[in-house]
Amino acid sequence: MKTVYANARIFRGGRFAEGALAVDEGRIVADATPCAGDRVVDLRGLTVIPGLVDVHVHLREPGFAYKETIATGTAAAARGGYTTVCSMPNLDPAPDSLEHLARQTEIIRRDALVRVKPYGSITVGQRGCGEIVDFAALAPEVVGFSDDGRGVQSAELMEEAMRRAAAVGRPIVAHCEVDELLRGGYIHDGAYCREHGHRGICSESEWRQVERDIELAAATGCQYHVCHVSTKESVELVRRARARGLRVSCETAPHYLLLTDEELREEGRFKMNPPLRSREDREALIEGILDGTIEVIATDHAPHAAGEKLRGLARSAMGIVGLECAFPLLYRYLVLPGTLSLEWLVELMAVNPRRIFGLEGGTEPGDEADFTVLDLAAEYRLDPATFRSKGRATPFAAWPVRGRAVRTVVGGREAYVCEDTTIANSNR
CATH class of the missing domain: 2.30.40.10 (Urease, subunit C, domain 1)
Structure with a gap:
């Protein structure tokens, strides 16, 4: 039947x-x-449409079930139209070994309502430095390797990680952030930041590491994917890398396409990393979507307990939720006004993520x-x-x-x- x-x-x-x-x-x-x-x-x-795919979510389990669980996160995904989500590794324990990864996959098998593809961490403890994980052991069990939430600071360490990732046929999925350029910032270093006495995160803290990693990807032949691109410089760097024929891709998120730092409020629900950027950055992101430079829209769904988001811009935790509102937002504010076609939005949210990450599912026989x-x-x-x-x-x-x-x-x-x-x- x-x-x-x-x-x-x-x-x-x-x-x-x-x-x-x-x-x-x-x-x-x-x-x-x-x-x-x-x-x-x-x-x-x-x-x-083919089920939506989100290659960047935080399900928080194991380790932080008070923020989210695999059961609640995948229920949110299903309600939002997602059939596959890729779970980031900032967990406790981090998925830096088969033993630690098994803690997560056991819960996935028991509780997940949609497909959950975990990432392995790049470094032991997901610290962004120190020892590299056993890529060969983890590769069959993960969709890729990431230290999301932290940029890998050492070029030498990242180059070695890329060589190992290339050898096992898995992508490096990079949160790009130069620690020494952060200077205690927590929102974009723009007019709102200066006018309201906040500490800013400069755009260079993102694009400088994107620039470094693209050259490392060129040297190693690694498949390289940039997380949550937010700056015009990052878009241009990826555009040039793709013109060179490199295996480089990137994603952005709905909030970077629909908001800028001009819309900031003194509330934790406007705080995420990377931060909301300038109008010029948003325009560059839209252009990157339209010309195919940005191939994926992901949510960076990052739930926190209510109290962690009620401390204003300066003291609230970084991160917002997105699984249950991404499609209706993008359809209402990008498709209906004519910025994007519905077909192109489906490519960005369902077709391209499957192609880039080798994921199953769809509407074809x-x-x-x-x-x-x-x-x-x-x-x-x-x-x-x-x-x-x-x-x-x-x-x-x-x-x-x-x-x-x-x-x-x-x-x-x-x-x-x-x-x-x-x-x-x-x-x-």
Whole structure:
């Protein structure tokens, strides 16, 4: 018995077309004609896309379950339309050995509602310095290697890490930050920072390490991916690297595309790392999205306990949540005004991450049945109180948005179905 999702607008081969999608034994099958005994779900004109993929999330478990758990984080992912998330390694213990990684993968097997692909750390203890992990041992179990939250300060150490990563066929996924340029900063070193007496983080603290790492990637042949690009200089460096034919890619996040330091408030929900940058940086990011330099939009979903985000800009923890609001924000503020096409947004959030990181799932026959059903006409305001994530801190609280996931299917299993049947079954 197969399940047929009928009367849908389906994204396949880079475009949308009316049709049906059939799932049998967890995979998409070519024959979508219902037979006796098949389950038929009438989608009544709703939109089906390959399940969203977030290559940069913080699930906080093991070690920091008071902030988020794999259960709550993947529930948030499913509600946001994500079928795969890649979990960053700033955990306790850090996934720097098979023994430590097993602590995380055991919880994933038990509690995850969507696919979770863990990163291994680059350095032992995920300290950004010292001893490099055993890349060969960890490679079969991880999607890549990262010390996210810390930049690897030593060029020699990063070069060796890249050589080892290249040897085992896994990417280095880099948080780029030069410690000596931070100078105690916590928001962008711009006009708001100076006018309100804050300490600034200069753009060079990011792009200087991007520049260094691109040359190391060229020397080692390593696949290299830059996390949460926020500056115009970083965009240009990646653009030039791609023009040279290097295996370099990058991501940015919705908040860098929709906000600048001009919108800062004296609240912890506006604090993240890297910080919100200038209007010129935001414009460069949009240009990088449009010309293909930036191939991925990731959320950097980074939940904290409520008290950790209520201490103002200076003292609050770095990080905001994003899994449950990324798509509706980007659809409302980039697609509907005409900045991006819906097709291009799907490439950025679902297709390109799979291609770059070698991940499964999609809407083509033979694919693992990982897809998301969207109601693109749903209009509402973002309400963090409704989030399934433990985290509530977002600068987008109360923003009007449009579009939402009403079904999220992972390996043929419905990981999320919208509770509001008037939305889930609406003829849009």
